[in-house]
Amino acid sequence: MTPLERNDRLIRIGLLMIALSAISILAIITVFIFEQGTPIMFKYGLKSFLLGRDWYPTEQSFGLLPMIVGSLMVTAGALIIGVPLGLASAIFLTEFSHRRLTRILKPVIELLAGIPSVVYGFIGLMFLVPFIRENFGGPGLSVLAASIILGIMILPTVISIAIDSIRAVPDSYREGSIALGATKWQTVRLVVLPAARSGIVAGIILGMGRAIGETMAVIMVAGNAANIPDSILAPVRTLTSNIALEMAYAGGEHREALFATGVILFIIIMILNTLANVTTARQRRK
Amino acid sequence: MSLRLKLKPKTEQKIIQVILYSFTSIAVLVLVFILVVILKNGLPQLSLEFLTRNPVDMGREGGILSTIVATIFLTLIALLVATPLGVGTAIFLTEYTTESWITRVIRFGAECLAGIPSIIFGLFGFILFVNKLKFGWSMLSGGLTLAFMVLPTIIRTSEEAIKAVPEAYRLVSFSLGSTRWQMVTRVVLPSALPGIVTGIILSVGRSIGETAAVIFTAGSALRLPTSVFSSARTMSVHFYIMAKEGISMPKAYGTAAVLVISILLINVTTYYLMEKYIRRKK
Amino acid sequence: MKTRGIIVRNFSHYYGQVRSLNNINLDVYRHEILGIIGPAKSGKSTFLACLNRLNDLIPGSRVEGKIEVDGQDIYGPDVDVVALRRKLGIVFATPVPLPMTIYENVVFGLRLLGNDERRELDRIVEDSLEKAGLWNEVKDRLHTSALKLSGGQQQRLCLARVLALKPEYILLDEPTSGLDPISTMKIEESLRQLKKDYTIILVTNNTKQAARVADRTAFFLMGELVEIDETHVIFTRPMDKRTEAYLEGKFG
Ligand SMILES: Nc1ncnc2c1ncn2[C@@H]1O[C@H](COP(=O)(O)OP(=O)(O)O)[C@@H](O)[C@H]1O
Ligand SMILES: [Mg+2]
Numbered sequence: 001m002t003p004l005e006r007n008d009r010l011i012r013i014g015l016l017m018i019a020l021s022a023i024s025i026l027a028i029i030t031v032f033i034f035e036q037g038t039p040i041m042f043k044y045g046l047k048s049f050l051l052g053r054d055w056y057p058t059e060q061s062f063g064l065l066p067m068i069v070g071s072l073m074v075t076a077g078a079l080i081i082g083v084p085l086g087l088a089s090a091i092f093l094t095e096f097s098h099r100r101l102t103r104i105l106k107p108v109i110e111l112l113a114g115i116p117s118v119v120y121g122f123i124g125l126m127f128l129v130p131f132i133r134e135n136f137g138g139p140g141l142s143v144l145a146a147s148i149i150l151g152i153m154i155l156p157t158v159i160s161i162a163i164d165s166i167r168a169v170p171d172s173y174r175e176g177s178i179a180l181g182a183t184k185w186q187t188v189r190l191v192v193l194p195a196a197r198s199g200i201v202a203g204i205i206l207g208m209g210r211a212i213g214e215t216m217a218v219i220m221v222a223g224n225a226a227n228i229p230d231s232i233l234a235p236v237r238t239l240t241s242n243i244a245l246e247m248a249y250a251g252g253e254h255r256e257a258l259f260a261t262g263v264i265l266f267i268i269i270m271i272l273n274t275l276a277n278v279t280t281a282r283q284r285r286k
Numbered sequence: 287m288s289l290r291l292k293l294k295p296k297t298e299q300k301i302i303q304v305i306l307y308s309f310t311s312i313a314v315l316v317l318v319f320i321l322v323v324i325l326k327n328g329l330p331q332l333s334l335e336f337l338t339r340n341p342v343d344m345g346r347e348g349g350i351l352s353t354i355v356a357t358i359f360l361t362l363i364a365l366l367v368a369t370p371l372g373v374g375t376a377i378f379l380t381e382y383t384t385e386s387w388i389t390r391v392i393r394f395g396a397e398c399l400a401g402i403p404s405i406i407f408g409l410f411g412f413i414l415f416v417n418k419l420k421f422g423w424s425m426l427s428g429g430l431t432l433a434f435m436v437l438p439t440i441i442r443t444s445e446e447a448i449k450a451v452p453e454a455y456r457l458v459s460f461s462l463g464s465t466r467w468q469m470v471t472r473v474v475l476p477s478a479l480p481g482i483v484t485g486i487i488l489s490v491g492r493s494i495g496e497t498a499a500v501i502f503t504a505g506s507a508l509r510l511p512t513s514v515f516s517s518a519r520t521m522s523v524h525f526y527i528m529a530k531e532g533i534s535m536p537k538a539y540g541t542a543a544v545l546v547i548s549i550l551l552i553n554v555t556t557y558y559l560m561e562k563y564i565r566r567k568k
Numbered sequence: 569m570k571t572r573g574i575i576v577r578n579f580s581h582y583y584g585q586v587r588s589l590n591n592i593n594l595d596v597y598r599h600e601i602l603g604i605i606g607p608a609k610s611g612k613s614t615f616l617a618c619l620n621r622l623n624d625l626i627p628g629s630r631v632e633g634k635i636e637v638d639g640q641d642i643y644g645p646d647v648d649v650v651a652l653r654r655k656l657g658i659v660f661a662t663p664v665p666l667p668m669t670i671y672e673n674v675v676f677g678l679r680l681l682g683n684d685e686r687r688e689l690d691r692i693v694e695d696s697l698e699k700a701g702l703w704n705e706v707k708d709r710l711h712t713s714a715l716k717l718s719g720g721q722q723q724r725l726c727l728a729r730v731l732a733l734k735p736e737y738i739l740l741d742e743p744t745s746g747l748d749p750i751s752t753m754k755i756e757e758s759l760r761q762l763k764k765d766y767t768i769i770l771v772t773n774n775t776k777q778a779a780r781v782a783d784r785t786a787f788f789l790m791g792e793l794v795e796i797d798e799t800h801v802i803f804t805r806p807m808d809k810r811t812e813a814y815l816e817g818k819f820g
Contacts, residue, residue, distance in 0.1 A: 122538070265405075277397060
């Protein structure tokens with residue numbers, strides 16, 4: 001081996017070490033969260049964690065069901081609000097509006113993706129919560145408020161990824177359909193959207209991940225009562241809020257139970273990630 | 287379905303167009319509304335004094351200097367750690383290996399890391415840096431946690447930027463007698479720089495806006511931080527606490543305005559760089 | 569009188585399982601211009617890349633047989649590949665100026681060696697650009713981007729960049745294929761001048777160019793060396809029917 005080759009090999013090894021940092025960090029995070037969170041789950045039984053309805057962490061009652069249901073409810077709510085708005089915007093901006101309008105609006109929407117989540121939460125607290133309280137009743141701090149705020153927060157993600165995947169559909173598809181006498185909307189519905197489907201789905205899954213992982217904005221508008229909400233106007237607590245609300249003062253088993261909350265959140269997110277990876281991989285293969 | 291069957295395609299198209307138009311307007315208006323509210327209520331609060339004085343009485347009085355300083359240093363620490371790791375990873379993936387199971391594992395790691403919610407990073411940073419490594423609530427703990435959080439962004443943007451460097455440059459560099467490392471440092475990285483910088487700026491934006499991961503690792507001390515081991519409160523955390531506890535809405539709006547303006551400036555710069563860079567490539 | 573610089577013996581090259589060069593035997597003499605002609609995909613570029621081991625960079629690339637440059641087996645153990653590439657400089661078909669100034673392009677290879685002595689670099693830049701026939705056109709804008717030069721100027725810059733390294737051999741892969749007649753003429757003129765100091769291998773898709781500047785000419789076809797001889801012999805009395813057919817324009 002010449003000195004140059006030896007040098008090259010050393011650099012390669014060094015870079016490999018660096019390149020392994022992301023996966024190592026992922027591994028360390030996983031290990032830490034699970035190491036801190038699983039013992040208590042097994043001590044009191046998985047069932048009492050996943051299906052228990054009572055969260056009194058200072059009295060050894062660690063039922064996370066209200067938070068699991070809460071997270072799923074607000075995430076579903078966010079999708080119900082964010083996906084139609086986002087998809088409609090993406091379709092409008094790619095297929096029905098002037099190019100110039102799209103050129104202005106797409107960057108604006110993407111810039112708004114950078115607005116910190118606390119700001120969304122704050123706006124929700126100042127405007128949305130009072131609005132709900134006065135017009136629909138209840139405390140205002142509610143499933144509905146959290147869903148709307150999260151739905152707005154995922155808009156930029158959903159719109160921008162949907163625009164990209166709709167744009168990636170070759171123009172020849174559209175021309176073919178129009179040539180056959182289809183209207184523009186028929187073309188979009190029957191040709192463009194099916195072709196862009198997996199990209200759009202990946203965007204939605206990404207938005208879903210963002211919604212389920214969001215913490216600060218939700219805390220500010222959701223009311224945070226650890227009960228299963230009986231209506232969309234009732235307050236709700238999510239897995240993320242559960243951690244953030246109590247972390248500062250929790251100790252002993254209480255803290256371990258918060259890590260257990262983290263474990264469950266982690267598993268849900270990983271399932272979503274894998275789904276997103278699979279869909280984008282399928283898209284790439286096409 | 288039945289509705290669709292009854293309508294003429296032309297009519298259907300008209301109706302759909304109206305629906306799409308209104309949905310788009312709602313989406314855009316809501317997003318713009320948020321911006322306008324923050325700026326309208328926040329801008330009047332801004333003054334030189336607000337930016338150059340420390341908070342007094344939990345933020346009821348005074349300015350936000352210490353939180354600006356904390357934000358800048360925390361972000362700096364995060365980038366000092368994440369940039370070499372991210373760019374190094376990108377160089378390895380693009381220049382030092384061919385696609386294999388190793389690259390797939392590395393990419394998988396980065397993609398998963400990108401999907402982890404910030405509160406999990408916060409939990410992790412709290413256990414590892416604050417407790418186990420005994421850094422306490424400090425800018426170091428917060429900065430390292432943020433570094434891990436933005437690492438995937440830097441990897442992805444750097445990789446894209448490096449891949450966009452024409453293959454011919456590499457061949458020319460080798461043909462003139464460069465080693466691989468010289469090729470990377472003298473030809474590839476300078477050409478990829480705008481793209482790499484874009485990723486870094488994007489990460490700055492994320493670090494500035496982050497709350498959940500920071501509040502449990504850097505803490506929320508209002509003092510001007512004096513060392514990396516000082517606990518410190520960033521602008522986002524300060525804003526969160528003031529808004530949540532209702533300490534002072536005017537000051538909260540002011541802080542939010544500074545936060546939003548900095549992030550918008552950063553994102554506009556990124557956007558400009560990306561446009562310029564992509565246009566140049568094409 | 570004729571010293572042999574490069575000796576190629578029983579040399580074959582593969583991309584994975586596909587053979588691109590088949591049992592090549594030829595010698596290159598010092599201070600000659602060896603022209604290489606042949607239809608596309610006959611292995612001409614691959615042959616050049618084998619001479620300075622740029623083919624190492626292609627995954628799956630593999631060689632058999634032997635190439636000696638100045639007595640050294642270049643595929644032997646302990647070969648300093650970087651030094652080899654400096655010794656056999658190459659100019660590609662499409663001019664590829666690096667995205668930096670004209671000046672920095674020329675001194676790129678020197679800086680790699682850690683040579684940053686300003687006065688010396690200035691001298692080499694002038695000398696190399698002069699030899700490549702570009703000095704007069706660019707001497708007032710050495711510190712502007714090389715990307716702004718015309719195609720013909722860029723190709724001469726690439727030649728100057730190679731000359732700055734003081735190579736022994738200059739390999740040119742269809743260097744004028746994308747250029748206008750005037751730029752082509754300028755480069756051919758430079759090559760005739762450079763012959764005094766360098767050994768040149770000129771791959772060309774333009775047989776007339778070989779006839780104009782090469783001392784000897786080799787004809788490659790489908791990875792094989794069909795024949796090699798004095799240029800006037802190849803063009804007037806080729807031994808092989810295939811050579812004759814190619815020169816009459818019978819292959820694409
Ligand atoms: N990077 C490569 N990978 C695989 N095959 C290649 C590669 N480069 C060239 N080849 C093949 O090798 C043969 C010779 O190509 P080349 O040396 O470029 O010929 P020429 O320069 O005479 O046109 C061709 O069949 C070509 O397809
Ligand atoms: Mg060729």
